[in-house]
Amino acid sequence: xxxxxxxxRMTQQAAIALGVELRVLANSLDESAARVIADTRLGDYRDLxxxxxxxxxxxxxxxxxxxxxxGHIEALAARGVAVRPGAEALVHAQDKAVMRERLTAIGAPCxxxxxxxxxxxxxxxxxxxxxxxxxxxxxxxYDGRGVWVCASAGEAAGVLASGTALIAEAxxxxxxxxAVLVARSPxxxxxxxxxxxxxxxxxxxxxxxxxxxxxxxxxxxxxxxxALKIANELGVTGLLAVEMFQLPGGRFVVNELAMRPHNSGHxxxxxxxxxxxxxxxxxxxxxxxxxxxxxxxVVVMANVLGGADPDLFRRYEHVMAHDxxxxxxxxxxxxxxxxxxxxxxxxxxxxxxxxxxxxxxxVHLATGEYV
Numbered sequence: 001x002x003x004x005x006x007x008x009r010m011t012q013q014a015a016i017a018l019g020v021e022l023r024v025l026a027n028s029l030d031e032s033a034a035r036v037i038a039d040t041r042l043g044d045y046r047d048l049x050x051x052x053x054x055x056x057x058x059x060x061x062x063x064x065x066x067x068x069x070x071g072h073i074e075a076l077a078a079r080g081v082a083v084r085p086g087a088e089a090l091v092h093a094q095d096k097a098v099m100r101e102r103l104t105a106i107g108a109p110c111x112x113x114x115x116x117x118x119x120x121x122x123x124x125x126x127x128x129x130x131x132x133x134x135x136x137x138x139x140x141x142y143d144g145r146g147v148w149v150c151a152s153a154g155e156a157a158g159v160l161a162s163g164t165a166l167i168a169e170a171x172x173x174x175x176x177x178x179a180v181l182v183a184r185s186p187x188x189x190x191x192x193x194x195x196x197x198x199x200x201x202x203x204x205x206x207x208x209x210x211x212x213x214x215x216x217x218x219x220x221x222x223x224x225x226x227a228l229k230i231a232n233e234l235g236v237t238g239l240l241a242v243e244m245f246q247l248p249g250g251r252f253v254v255n256e257l258a259m260r261p262h263n264s265g266h267x268x269x270x271x272x273x274x275x276x277x278x279x280x281x282x283x284x285x286x287x288x289x290x291x292x293x294x295x296x297x298v299v300v301m302a303n304v305l306g307g308a309d310p311d312l313f314r315r316y317e318h319v320m321a322h323d324x325x326x327x328x329x330x331x332x333x334x335x336x337x338x339x340x341x342x343x344x345x346x347x348x349x350x351x352x353x354x355x356x357x358x359x360x361x362x363v364h365l366a367t368g369e370y371v
Contacts, residue, residue, distance in 0.1 A: 003064035008033035174245035271299030303360035
């Protein structure tokens with residue numbers, strides 16, 4: 001796995017149970033996965049020679065982020081390395097303009113969009129679709145970074161001045177954000193997890209509710225169908241997370257794609273028969289896929305965001321004693337305010353109760369406060 005963040009760290013737990021030996025490429029031994037994986041190699045994912053050396057002896061190369069240059073992935077494949085997902089698929093998670101072009105071509109529901117490079121481009125788009133206009137960096141944006149909601153031409157001009165390659169999207173008055181996590185293997189087997197609701201704060205996901213409450217089963221099936229169609233049409237191998245906006249009337253439009261384990265799927269570790277991390281390994285190794293069925297009627301995952309006090313462990317006792325059923329995961333990261341440093345998961349039958357349990361644990365671990 002190229003990358004040694006928390007996704008690789010949690011993939012290691014699944015690899016142990018499957019008897020899979022996981023190697024990671026890290027920038028430093030202080031990274032999250034490097035702290036717990038014996039076969040850690042140091043190198044820069046932007047260095048083709050480092051990637052080629054890392055791939056020697058590996059059956060499959062996969063990723064815990066989308067930042068490896070497309071040309072490097074193509075070069076590895078040309079040398080006979082099994083890279084999953086391949087460059088042809090992964091570019092749709094790397095470049096939002098390429099993604100929008102392909103999704104539009106295959107008939108996936110998308111907001112109105114256009115490539116823009118000048119103020120005149122944005123103004124022309126706004127005349128047709130109205131203000132505000134959402135400008136997005138074509139490459140590199142995540143967790144709310146690289147996204148600007150512009151209410152005027154003047155605001156757009158300030159974003160354009162950075163020289164970043166951009167696309168413009170029509171502002172979508174959505175009811176809520178949801179996500180569909182699917183997996184696809186090289187021989188074409190596919191499975192879908194339940195549609196989940198994702199709750200965002202300041203551009204960062206703070207809570208995931210599985211399944212999305214109040215979602216009509218027919219609408220849920222439509223969203224899953226869209227995600228599985230995208231995975232098939234793009235030739236995805238491994239996991240595909242499809243982030244969507246739910247519109248009034250139950251319709252959906254696709255917001256973004258990720259081709260790796262995803263924050264919206266962390267609930268599956270305890271909350272599904274097969275975790276997303278095990279599923280990703282099964283998929284990229286072309287093993288039969290596991291059941292995505294939930295393990296409880298309601299599962300809530302809450303992210304633990306860093307606060308002012310870095311001493312997390314002294315608050316373990318309260319959380320564990322208060323609710324022995326809550327599961328805690330920390331990522332081995334330095335605590336910084338607002339940074340994702342872990343998550344908690346609660347399972348049950350009553351939505352309000354389970355949400356309250358997860359929120360209490362996450363807030364207390366981060367801040368020491370009681371909610």
